[in-house]
Amino acid sequence: MPTIIDVSVLHKHYKHIKALDGLSLTVEEGEILGVLGPNGAGKTTLIKCLLTLISPTSGSIRVAGIDAARSSDKVRQVCGYVPQEVSVDGELTGYENLLLYSKLYFIPRSEREKRIEDILDYMELTPRAHDLAKTYSGGMMRRLELAQAMVNRPRILFLDEPTLGLDPAAKRMVWKHILQLRQEFGTTVFLTTHDMAEADALCDRIAMISKGKIAAFNTVAYLKDSVGGDIISLVTANGSPAGLLTTLGFTPLGPQDNSYELVHRDGEKSIPSILEALSAGGTKVESVSLKKPTLDDVFLKYAGARLDQEQTWDESWRLRRAVRKRH
Ligand SMILES: Nc1ncnc2c1ncn2[C@@H]1O[C@H](COP(=O)(O)OP(=O)(O)OP(=O)(O)O)[C@@H](O)[C@H]1O
Ligand SMILES: [Mg+2]
Numbered sequence: 052m053p054t055i056i057d058v059s060v061l062h063k064h065y066k067h068i069k070a071l072d073g074l075s076l077t078v079e080e081g082e083i084l085g086v087l088g089p090n091g092a093g094k095t096t097l098i099k100c101l102l103t104l105i106s107p108t109s110g111s112i113r114v115a116g117i118d119a120a121r122s123s124d125k126v127r128q129v130c131g132y133v134p135q136e137v138s139v140d141g142e143l144t145g146y147e148n149l150l151l152y153s154k155l156y157f158i159p160r161s162e163r164e165k166r167i168e169d170i171l172d173y174m175e176l177t178p179r180a181h182d183l184a185k186t187y188s189g190g191m192m193r194r195l196e197l198a199q200a201m202v203n204r205p206r207i208l209f210l211d212e213p214t215l216g217l218d219p220a221a222k223r224m225v226w227k228h229i230l231q232l233r234q235e236f237g238t239t240v241f242l243t244t245h246d247m248a249e250a251d252a253l254c255d256r257i258a259m260i261s262k263g264k265i266a267a268f269n270t271v272a273y274l275k276d277s278v279g280g281d282i283i284s285l286v287t288a289n290g291s292p293a294g295l296l297t298t299l300g301f302t303p304l305g306p307q308d309n310s311y312e313l314v315h316r317d318g319e320k321s322i323p324s325i326l327e328a329l330s331a332g333g334t335k336v337e338s339v340s341l342k343k344p345t346l347d348d349v350f351l352k353y354a355g356a357r358l359d360q361e362q363t364w365d366e367s368w369r370l371r372r373a374v375r376k377r378h
Pocket of ligand 1: 065069070088089090091092093094095096097135
């Protein structure tokens, strides 16, 4: 697959804040790339630089072979964008929002009606096309935003947290449409998300960003495998088994409140022998659990922090969306 986005040593500094700090990555044509990272990692800044909405402090960007610093208008012509903030006008109908976008993209008058009709149909919005957008559910609004971004038939679609605040059913519907767009039109999708299930469901590769830098970049399967295996959590009732666990060949993480985390390729099978050895050494185990590595564990391994900060942001986003809908 040819490279469609090529970012090299990108810096974006705001006074003392290094929003992007020497970030490099490439995206292949037709892939769905997920960018994961905690709040403030630099995800939106990266998208805005790629779309030429802001200028980087230094570094180079090529989008579809075009130098973004020289020809921002050409870059924008091949890109569609669904921003993190709400981008539909609630006082217009779905149809009117799309008409506005088709004019902004200079779609010829003779083609507009057909394009709008097709994309409304594609996003399953036709029955509500002439209702005001502020009366749409969150999922329908997000689908209208996808329709807006697709009306120009872009080669690359940038989605900044496309399902934030949606319920599980609405999320799955948006996922279905994203996968369909790639399958039917070969659209390259560059999305940011905090939702690890979303990254699992959609993305061919994941770029993990921490403090404006790439912490890890590979396929979901490779990244999970790189954690080293299953994670066994033990809670002990007495004594510290750390020495014993080390002699068994583990490097236990912890202790935290008498709990230890061990990584093992074959977790299920190793638990009985671990428990036996601990018992023989006089350690009483209160509980034991096993989990398969998640992208959160991957982020912990490479960036030394947890990704999971979704709750509060989710809530504030829902509130903002509700306020926008009312006005
Ligand atoms: N216009 C700006 N002026 C000053 N600082 C900014 C500006 N835009 C972004 N930043 C800072 O740059 C850093 C990266 O912000 P960015 O919005 O790219 O993060 P993000 O990864 O998208 O976070 P989130 O998950 O919360 O959306 C943050 O520290 C942010 O405060
Ligand atoms: Mg953001």
